[in-house]
Amino acid sequence: MTDDELIWRIAGGSGDGIDSTSQNFAKALMRSGLNVFTHRHYPSRIRGGHTYVEIRAKDEPVKSRGDNYNFLLALGDSFARNPQEEAYYGNEEIKPLSENLDELREGGVIVYDSGLLDASEIENFDQRAEENDWHVYDLDLRGLAKEHGREVMRNTAGVGATAALLDMDLEHIEGLMEDAMSGDVLEANLQILEEAYESVNEDYEHTHDLRAPTGSADEEQVLVSGSHGIAYGALDEGCRFISGYPMTPWTDVYTIMTQHLPEMGGISEQVEDEIAAASLAIGASHAGAKAMSGSSGGGFALMSEPLGLAEITETPIVLVEAMRAGPSTGMPTKPEQGDLEHVLYTSQGDSNRVVFAPGDPAECYEQTRKAFEIAYEYQIPAIVLYDQKLSGGHQTVPEDVFDEEPNPDIGSVVTEQDLEEAVQEAGRFKRYMYDDEESGFGGVSRRSLPGQKGGNYLASGNEHNEVGHISEDPDNRTIQMNRRMAKLDAIRTELSEEADHQPVYGPEDADYGILSFGSTKGVIEEAVDQLNDEGHSVKAMNVSDIMPFPKDEVTAFLESVDESLVVEMNASAQFRRHIQGQLGRFGEKLYSLLKYDGNPFEPEEIVSGFESRLGEEADLSQYNVRIESATGD
């Protein structure tokens, strides 16, 4: 592994401020011109329990958490101390240190808080350090923090020590602290930062080679998560109504929206359950607002019936589905891509929906905007499908990704003039008109909004005729079904006309392919680079249009390669099945690489998976991954 990158892991107790400290440190690295990618690991409990955040920084673009890490800052877990020390419960003192050692790279650096942790209590610690050439620095971070401020400020002491050991300037870190704090708190933190910095430089001999990389990124960057991408995309599309019920990790996008909607003149509603949440979005949209709701697996299950209601009444809505490991409540804080089929097929009947699966925060922004445009233009529910990894992980994104004009267009809605004409011609407005020429494009019949004169109609979840009356007439039924189903083909055509639709990564004429969707995008691109560097011939396609499926693009991709790996984070190869189902062929060319242990893929796992598929020597047994071949053709 090269050390042109820093992968800094801060470990401690969840609730000990690890998140905010790491956010700031990540920003400091970004401000020094580096590209940054963060990965959060936390247990499903509120306080206490071992947690870590990893920050990978590099001069080149970073697209994944990388393989393992090279700098550990181990803070004590204040919630795991014994009662005599004024703390609460538990006996996990040395976990922030011991739990993390397996993934620390050879030659890595360890800083641990000797005020709370005792390395001599860890079995074979010294021996392991020697064997792996780890450079260990024990500092009384807690003591230092207590001396100049409060114990919680030991995070700051740790950052100061990190900066000294990595030869970093304190300038950016100090700047961030000044932005975030003031008064005595700021003074104390600044003092602790500098004390730690100086004491490391004065009292410790630096035996390691690792230094913070120097950055040269010149364009303005921002550090955002996928949830920010979705929330900001929605805001820029004029979404001013959101309804939700908390559920991890959907809560991220829900809270970001809620923080901004009131000041932007919008409405956010926390409601009694997810059935209500989706139903409210439908009601708001029906009355003429751009509306969104969403949830994670279990909550989305409750939205199944309103989803179908939006489809048959042709009420535009955007729903977000933030996947976490299932079934049922599964693993609330762990990513998985196991809700793909749930999202594709839930709800009764032949119901259609549009599904986008963005692969990184920039795509989250762009595809959420697209989801609104399509939903409102075609009057169909659109779903943005992402996962816990993309929800909470932050990444540097060029600022100009967000430099877009707002789009408050609410799609295919009639004007008052249209209504006057309709009433004159036909005696009344036909909301669900099926004359293709009159109704315009792709099965869409324009809607009126309550309050528009001459536009009154009944939107019904029962099958209905042109004017909205409930109808079981077989001819009407067939026509209405055909009209609604025609939308997907029209949307597919519209989407495929976009420039660089479903881009391919890697050499065009590569022999092998890798297919994926959603948050695995970046890690696969890194693996592709690595594989090609090693002499393989590989390209990748991260499919973001899940429904309607980009049949032509994926077919062309598969026809151009000898075979393709399908990489996804679930146990039953749902995406591979989707590809086979949509294309009706290619079974003989498809192999799955599956991971479902709750952790996202690392590049090495994909490289090894690929090589083992080619029959090369690669030991997959050290990873929680599985290779599976497709059945049928």
Place this chain on the structure above:
Amino acid sequence: MSAFNAIGEEREIDRDEFTPEIEPQATWCPGCGDFGVLKALKQAMPEVGRNPEETLLVTGIGCSGKLSSYFRSYGFHSIHGRSLPVARAAKMANPDLEVIAAGGDGDGYGIGGNHFMHTARENHDMTYIVFDNEIFGLTKGQTSPTSPKGHKSKTQPHGSAKQPIRPLSLALTSGASYVARTAAVNPNQAKEILAEAMEHDGFAHVDFLTQCPTWNKDAKQYVPYIDVQDSDDYDFDITDRGEASEMMQEAENALYEGTVLTGRFYHDEDRPSYQQEKQATGDMPEEPLAERYFDDDYEWERSYDLLERHK
């Protein structure tokens, strides 16, 4: 110019305007109490001065849910139990609309019970009509949350072991600011109560007793009713929670003993509606959200302006 040109149009409004031009074939049984609700509602509309196009009627699923099919206005025939969440969001998006939600006792007190409680609690400015026929009509006569204890049906052949729901008390304790009960057999009272409910600025709940001659032959809604406001025997202050609550309990006990008490049970004119509360905390715009999409001069804020915190 407003995008919603039917709203606030001042003119004489005739009840017949609420009858669809092409009346769909009624699927209600002859003698069904649902006809009474439809009639009372059509009569109440001109009194509140609302025209069909500024009115949004959201219904659930059941025989009762068909109300929106026979009533000419903007309508939304939603799913079982979910009329309230659809309706209240529509009201929030465009508070200028007259929003009415309606459904059955199974729809409203059973599957939609959670929404009932929360919509009342929030005191949304809307009217909610529950067709209370003490039975599941559309699915052919199963026991409903308001069926009396001991009631026998195909799904409770030995008689229901459950106490019925007390809709009036439930509405009151949840926070509804207007609670009334009326009956299809009493068209004048029904009309007046519906008009009053619509004019009320808050969540107005009307438990509307409807007979289901097909499945609930011995329901008490057939017997003569007593209007609690018209009878000297019942003297209570409808603006007093305590007195209203006692009166509701009396009415709810009496119903299953054969005495049907109807009328206004609670009316709190001081409690601000949810919309007012939300506007007061700065959580909701003063102008209807829905209007904004038609305002060419409106300056839409951009996420780009929020990026400072991410740098």
